[in-house]
Amino acid sequence: MESAKLKIIFMGTPEFAQWGLGALIDGPHEVVAVYSQPPRRSGRGMKVTASPVQQLAEKYDLPVFTPASLRKPDVQKEFKNLNADMAIVSAYGLILPQEILGAPRLGCVNIHASLLPRWRGAAPIQRAILSGDQQTGITFMQMDEGLDTGAILKTYPVTIQNTMTAHDLLIELAQAGSREINKVISDMAEGRISPIPQPEDGATYAEKLQKNEGKIHWQKPANDLHRMVRALNPWPGTWFEYQGEKIKILSAETIQQNGSPGAILDGNFTVAGSEGALRILMAQRPGKSAMDGRTLLHGLNLKPHDAL
Numbered sequence: 001m002e003s004a005k006l007k008i009i010f011m012g013t014p015e016f017a018q019w020g021l022g023a024l025i026d027g028p029h030e031v032v033a034v035y036s037q038p039p040r041r042s043g044r045g046m047k048v049t050a051s052p053v054q055q056l057a058e059k060y061d062l063p064v065f066t067p068a069s070l071r072k073p074d075v076q077k078e079f080k081n082l083n084a085d086m087a088i089v090s091a092y093g094l095i096l097p098q099e100i101l102g103a104p105r106l107g108c109v110n111i112h113a114s115l116l117p118r119w120r121g122a123a124p125i126q127r128a129i130l131s132g133d134q135q136t137g138i139t140f141m142q143m144d145e146g147l148d149t150g151a152i153l154k155t156y157p158v159t160i161q162n163t164m165t166a167h168d169l170l171i172e173l174a175q176a177g178s179r180e181i182n183k184v185i186s187d188m189a190e191g192r193i194s195p196i197p198q199p200e201d202g203a204t205y206a207e208k209l210q211k212n213e214g215k216i217h218w219q220k221p222a223n224d225l226h227r228m229v230r231a232l233n234p235w236p237g238t239w240f241e242y243q244g245e246k247i248k249i250l251s252a253e254t255i256q257q258n259g260s261p262g263a264i265l266d267g268n269f270t271v272a273g274s275e276g277a278l279r280i281l282m283a284q285r286p287g288k289s290a291m292d293g294r295t296l297l298h299g300l301n302l303k304p305h306d307a308l
Contacts (some may be wrong), residue, residue, distance in 0.1 A: 005028060006029045006086055006189055007084045008029050008031050009104065011089045013037045013053050017111075017174075018052045018174075019178040021034065022056065022178060023179070025062075028186070033084070034062050035065045035066070036053045037093050069094065076100060084105070086104050086107065087108040087109070088108075088111065089110045091113075096143060106188060106189060109142060109143065109185075109188070110140070111177045112124065112141055115136060115157065116148060117202055117203035117204070119136070120206065121147060124206040125166050125231075126231045127206040127231075130231045132223070136158055137173070137176070138180070140153040141153060151196055152198055153188060153193050156180055158176055166230065211236045213228075213236060216239065219273070221275040221276060226278060233250070237249075247296070247300075250284060257276070258272060258275070262307045263305065269283075269297040
């Protein structure tokens with residue numbers, strides 16, 4: 001028997017959420033409205049730009065709402081009047097008060113980029129890589145008023161490859177979520193999913209990334225430095241300072257060599273950490289194009305045995 005067609009509100013903002021909206025647009029249910037954070041100034045020209053989710057919604061002529069807050073009574077009334085069966089929330093970025101959570105007939109379901117209760121919070125993808133996790137995944141969660149504390153509807157594990165950047169993993173997770181979203185909605189509506197309360201045991205919090213987190217300290221093990229390069233790509237990026245220049249490391253690999261932390265070990269721009277070494281594969285000086293490690297080494301007039 002074919003499942004009933006549901007009226008869905010989608011709530012999301014960045015690229016990660018675009019995948020879920022795209023799957024809903026192509027799926028069997030009706031997207032009656034899209035909520036996204038208000039357009040913001042971005043890029044070199046600081047032009048006012050709509051979010052990736054808003055841009056996709058407008059491409060398909062879907063109604064878009066961009067309130068700065070969901071706490072105002074008129075915003076809540078507008079949301080309720082959409083008479084949705086369910087809201088799907090994916091990296092939206094605004095807190096949903098109880099008046100919003102309780103408005104759709106089947107409540108609000110969050111697509112979260114970790115295997116909850118590990119990495120609740122704002123930056124689960126980056127924190128998983130930084131911590132050396134070998135596995136993460138997608139969790140579909142029935143939302144409550146807590147921070148990613150709602151009951152688990154379904155999980156889909158994803159392996160973290162040791163070459164993945166945060167953006168690579170974001171795409172992998174977004175694809176996993178988008179593949180399953182319509183099935184989860186239908187199964188939930190038909191009562192084929194039993195929500196499981198989250199255990200507190202194993203809960204961790206993925207703090208929001210800070211701009212200064214990307215500064216390299218060569219006194220760290222090379223494995224930690226390599227995870228930084230991957231986890232903080234594309235934002236905020238990883239860098240070291242040399243003679244007043246802030247030089248971004250775009251990609252790197254670990255090498256089984258040892259030396260005094262910060263020492264350059266060879267002509268391939270391999271730099272010693274406290275354990276092992278980090279070989280800089282691609283980097284970027286301020287105002288210049290990306291370059292390979294050997295070119296950077298020559299440009300900085302550095303040679304083996306020099307120290308950063």
